[in-house]
Amino acid sequence: MKSWAQLTLPRRIWLPWDELEPSAARNLRLRFHRSFRVRESASARLYVACSGDYRAWLDDVLLKTPSSSLPSWRSMHIYPLNLTKGEHRLSFETSAGDQKQPFLLANLDWAESGIPQRLATDETWEMVLPDRPETPQRNVWGFDGVWAEPWGMPCNAPVDFCRMGSGWQTMQAETLTRIASIAHGAPALGAAIGMRPDGRLEIRPPQPFPLGVPKLENTRPRLEWYRTREAHSLINNTWLELFESRCPHIIYDVGSETFARLEIRLHSGGPAIIAISTGESLNEVKHYARRVTDIFELKDGESFATAPTGFRYVKVMVLSAAGEQAVFEAIEVQHISYPDACPWHQAEP
Secondary structure (H helix, E strand, O other), X not given: OOOXXXXXXXXXXXXXXXXXXXXXXXXXXXXXXXXXXEOOOEEEEEEEEEOOOEEEEEOOEEOOOOOOOXXXXXXXXXXXXXXXXXXXXXXXXXXXXXXXXXXXXXXXXXXXXXXXXXXEOOOOOXXXXXXXXXXXXXXXXXXXXXXXXXXXXXXXXXXXXXXOOOXXXXXXXEEOOOEEEEEOOOHHHOOEEEEXXXXXXXXXXXXXXXXXXXXXXXXXXXXXXXXXXXXXXXXXXXXXXXXXXXXXXXXXXXXXXXXXXXXXXXXXXXXXXXXXXXXXXXXXXXXXXXXXXXXXXXXXXXXXXXXXXXEEEEEEEEEEEOOOOEEEOOOEEEXXXXXXXXXXXXXXO
């Protein structure tokens, strides 16, 4: 029986950029669509990453785009959907925005009789140009996969994205338990932090709370994905300087340097604003202005998964909580590794 780990990963789909002049591509709108069949009614989840602004339709019904402080190419939007038995049509309209070329990366996941199903963006999708009705419908160009630079794998991607398209890359999950340091913030203002015997983390941020999270622009310098992530983290860390001395936080030690992503789930006390930073040393995760930092809001029961990166230390800070305190499930680190015998590995004679 097929498992989720055996499903095909989506590909970024494009219009080949050599077909248009650069001046025409800048203001380009593309409409991608694909028909599919569902054999029984099911609950589904739609994951979307896009280079700029976009709109999505299921059976010509416009879907409400989730609110997020992160650009959609940096963190996938997740739509819960209900599918009825029969034929369906999934459509997207994208714009180039500040990018030279608009792309779409999406997958719709559901199960039929317990067997996982996935509709993923690939070369079988079709495309039209809404502003150019004289242009015929054609197949898209499946350019690259979920790991390819300069975009990289986004936050909040399904866990099976932690493998390569060929399936030989592995992921091993581990619960964070080793504490490197704890800062209690400003207890006089109500700040508190503690760990339950079951591993759940309790953090009560001091008031007043920030009104929201910093808004990151969708701009990404072409072919410089890593610099954009660094620029976004600099914005986040500069904003955090206003709160770090008064907010409680905890720093975990993974034990050694790793390439991984983190998943954090809010149990209760939400909605809450959370900041997660990673670094290769304690000084980096505490003070370095360009350390990798994500700031986001979670409601009770919601989770957030970071994009994979290299680190050893993890810093978790809570800046607001609608309840008396924010309570988190044990934080999971998902190590991504390569087997000793890679497909291109040649054994020594």
